[in-house]
Amino acid sequence: MASALGDAGKKEVCKIMNKTFLLIGIAVTLLGACSGDQRNETSSATGPISPWHSLTEAEVQEVAAAVMDSTDDAVVFNRISLLEPDKEEAIAWQGAEPARRGADVLYRSNQQSWRAQYDFQSQRLSPATVITSGQPMLAGEEIFPVIETVNALPEVVAALEKRGVSEGNGLCLPRTVGRFFSGLADPVNARLVRFDCLNIRGQSGLEILPTTSAFARPVEGLSILVDVDTVQVIELSDSFAEGGAPPSDFDVMEFHEGALPTREPLSPIEINQREGVNFSISGSQIRWQGWQFHLRFDPRQGTILNNIGIESKASLRPVAYEIAMSEMFVPYQDPDQHWFYRAYFDMGEYGFGNMASELKGHDCPKNAVFQNVVLHTAGGEPFTASNRICIFEFDPGYPSWRHYESLYADVPGIDKHHSRRATHLVVRMAATIGNYDYFQDYIFQQDGRIRIRLISTGVDATKGVFAATLADPTAESETQVGTLIAPYRLGVNHDHFFSYRIDMDVDGLGNNFERHKLVPVPQSETAPRQGIWGVQRERVADETGAQTVMRVERPALLTFSSDTATNAMGYPTAYQLIFPNIRALVTPEDDIYQRAGFLKNNLWVTRYKRDELFSTGIAVNRSAPGIGLPLYASDNESIENTDLVAWPIIGFHHVPMAEDWPVMPAKVDEIVLKPRNFFDHNPAIDLPN
Numbered sequence: 001m002a003s004a005l006g007d008a009g010k011k012e013v014c015k016i017m018n019k020t021f022l023l024i025g026i027a028v029t030l031l032g033a034c035s036g037d038q039r040n041e042t043s044s045a046t047g048p049i050s051p052w053h054s055l056t057e058a059e060v061q062e063v064a065a066a067v068m069d070s071t072d073d074a075v076v077f078n079r080i081s082l083l084e085p086d087k088e089e090a091i092a093w094q095g096a097e098p099a100r101r102g103a104d105v106l107y108r109s110n111q112q113s114w115r116a117q118y119d120f121q122s123q124r125l126s127p128a129t130v131i132t133s134g135q136p137m138l139a140g141e142e143i144f145p146v147i148e149t150v151n152a153l154p155e156v157v158a159a160l161e162k163r164g165v166s167e168g169n170g171l172c173l174p175r176t177v178g179r180f181f182s183g184l185a186d187p188v189n190a191r192l193v194r195f196d197c198l199n200i201r202g203q204s205g206l207e208i209l210p211t212t213s214a215f216a217r218p219v220e221g222l223s224i225l226v227d228v229d230t231v232q233v234i235e236l237s238d239s240f241a242e243g244g245a246p247p248s249d250f251d252v253m254e255f256h257e258g259a260l261p262t263r264e265p266l267s268p269i270e271i272n273q274r275e276g277v278n279f280s281i282s283g284s285q286i287r288w289q290g291w292q293f294h295l296r297f298d299p300r301q302g303t304i305l306n307n308i309g310i311e312s313k314a315s316l317r318p319v320a321y322e323i324a325m326s327e328m329f330v331p332y333q334d335p336d337q338h339w340f341y342r343a344y345f346d347m348g349e350y351g352f353g354n355m356a357s358e359l360k361g362h363d364c365p366k367n368a369v370f371q372n373v374v375l376h377t378a379g380g381e382p383f384t385a386s387n388r389i390c391i392f393e394f395d396p397g398y399p400s401w402r403h404y405e406s407l408y409a410d411v412p413g414i415d416k417h418h419s420r421r422a423t424h425l426v427v428r429m430a431a432t433i434g435n436y437d438y439f440q441d442y443i444f445q446q447d448g449r450i451r452i453r454l455i456s457t458g459v460d461a462t463k464g465v466f467a468a469t470l471a472d473p474t475a476e477s478e479t480q481v482g483t484l485i486a487p488y489r490l491g492v493n494h495d496h497f498f499s500y501r502i503d504m505d506v507d508g509l510g511n512n513f514e515r516h517k518l519v520p521v522p523q524s525e526t527a528p529r530q531g532i533w534g535v536q537r538e539r540v541a542d543e544t545g546a547q548t549v550m551r552v553e554r555p556a557l558l559t560f561s562s563d564t565a566t567n568a569m570g571y572p573t574a575y576q577l578i579f580p581n582i583r584a585l586v587t588p589e590d591d592i593y594q595r596a597g598f599l600k601n602n603l604w605v606t607r608y609k610r611d612e613l614f615s616t617g618i619a620v621n622r623s624a625p626g627i628g629l630p631l632y633a634s635d636n637e638s639i640e641n642t643d644l645v646a647w648p649i650i651g652f653h654h655v656p657m658a659e660d661w662p663v664m665p666a667k668v669d670e671i672v673l674k675p676r677n678f679f680d681h682n683p684a685i686d687l688p689n
């Protein structure tokens with residue numbers, strides 16, 4: 001196999017990469033792959049591995065070998081993931097026997113995209129099917145030779161020099177292009193990316209080193225469309241070929257320690273657990289404060305939780321079978337010829353797991369336990385990436401519950417003040433996708449809540465402009481699509497949409513989706529109140545009816561309730577899904593948004609199907625409209641008393657501002673899963689004082 005990299009091959013790629021990037025002086029995390037090169041297992045279990053354990057190095061090797069044996073053509077492995085286990089079988093797994101496991105493989109071969117599935121028990125590979133809509137995630141090794149080529153192109157070097165960016169100070173990086181430019185190449189199979197460039201010249205205090213952020217000085221008006229497979233330049237477009245480009249060489253605000261006078265350090269807040277942590281890890285399973293769940297790491301989705309439940313006297317009470325992010329979508333809002341196509345499906349096009357960066361420093365508190373993860377090269381070679389997950393307990397700074405009984409203030413011998421300390425458990429990863437950094441947290445509470453939290457930080461993508469301040473003559477037109485967040489740099493308006501897939505199993509598979517609508521209740525003319533509100537409970541019958549657009553004037557509690565279990569008062573046991581409202585603002589006719597059909601609703605609910613995992617479909621690069629979630633819901637199946645999957649979106653419209661520069665303060669978005677009549681009383685009532 002020409003493209004199959006052995007161990008040495010992988011190291012070679014990393015070496016080339018590191019050389020490329022060290023030469024230009026930046027550690028782009030395009031391949032977090034090469035940073036953690038240790039080889040060790042993340043599992044601490046001694047028995048058979050669970051159905052939900054991440055693929056092991058041996059498994060990755062076995063799958064890759066089977067695929068390479070099946071073809072004489074060169075193969076680029078874009079994604080080797082655990083095949084979603086058969087749910088019934090997985091739930092029934094008791095831990096004594098080896099679990100039935102499989103792998104889902106997406107690869108490129110002969111300039112086409114392929115998918116095959118491998119079964120570890122029978123050691124069989126399914127016949128590969130060709131993917132006719134969209135392409136798999138870009139592998140780092142596909143991109144690196146192209147980066148080298150484009151940055152060395154005489155036309156590119158000349159265009160940069162014309163802008164005063166001398167050789168070695170420019171860095172051009174590729175971006176996905178969606179379905180745009182289809183007229184210039186094979187609309188299905190051409191693996192297109194478009195490059196734009198940055199000026200990474202260093203400045204005082206850093207000597208020959210480049211500036212702290214590679215993204216601080218955009219070189220505007222230069223785009224290079226390239227076919228990754230053939231390493232051919234399809235189009236080079238330079239809006240300032242005759243000169244007169246916006247400035248790209250100015251001092252930037254450095255943010256490495258030492259570049260800025262830092263404020264006086266605070267007296268330290270100590271975080272330690274001298275007596276050890278309160279959670280236990282066995283294989284993929286984590287247990288804490290009555291919670292049980294399995295944790296795995298996937299190249300596309302990053303951290304995934306499975307079989308999440310709460311231990312009760314009788315048995316494990318299931319809450320959700322799987323929680324994972326399904327897609328992350330960041331469309332920019334500038335029609336400019338060098339910007340219109342910029343709309344990234346970060347999970348489906350690049351891979352949130354692949355882009356995970358090592359957790360260190362203040363990424364996790366001192367009491368955190370770190371885990372390595374297994375990823376793979378484009379050659380199908382597994383490798384261990386260090387410290388991509390951290391798990392820790394923390395005190396949120398407010399009590400779990402509290403009451404001061406003021407009426408007993410004068411009664412002697414009675415404890416009047418009750419306040420119980422809260423402790424939360426966090427499972428964290430961070431992905432660096434070019435300029436942006438994202439934390440993905442799953443937070444477990446002692447009161448039965450789960451928080452699914454996405455934290456956005458990193459460096460805003462900026463457009464190079466002529467204006468330094470609003471007083472400049474070009475400012476008015478240039479700021480139509482964004483904000484001047486630093487002189488000569490426009491933070492272009494954009495969205496961050498996070499699409500989650502939550503397979504709800506409240507006290508079992510048979511669940512109902514209900515809306516508890518809060519509605520005004522008419523009162524008689526003689527009533528003492530003219531208006532009160534009440535709760536109208538509605539069970540939703542089908543997938544179409546479940547499509548939910550949230551409106552502030554029509555509040556409703558959205559719940560998933562058991563078909564069979566009730567609490568002590570007779571209510572169906574339920575979990576409520578709480579998340580803020582975010583909407584796509586542009587017409588759904590827009591080409592980019594057609595590939596993100598999941599944005600039509602704040603929440604979709606579908607009947608569980610094993611292969612319905614991705615709100616934007618299996619292959620997202622250059623994908624066609626209408627695939628993924630809209631397709632899953634199009635058969636409008638009944639969702640009563642059955643296995644349900646919730647698909648909420650969170651995110652934010654980002655109108656950049658000065659405070660986002662040079663690095664954006666961490667911004668939190670969150671979904672809460674909250675027990676609603678799941679228990680008979682506050683489950684944290686027994687917290688010790």
Ligand SMILES: [Cu+2]
Pocket residue numbers: 494495496654
């Ligand atoms: Cu943003």
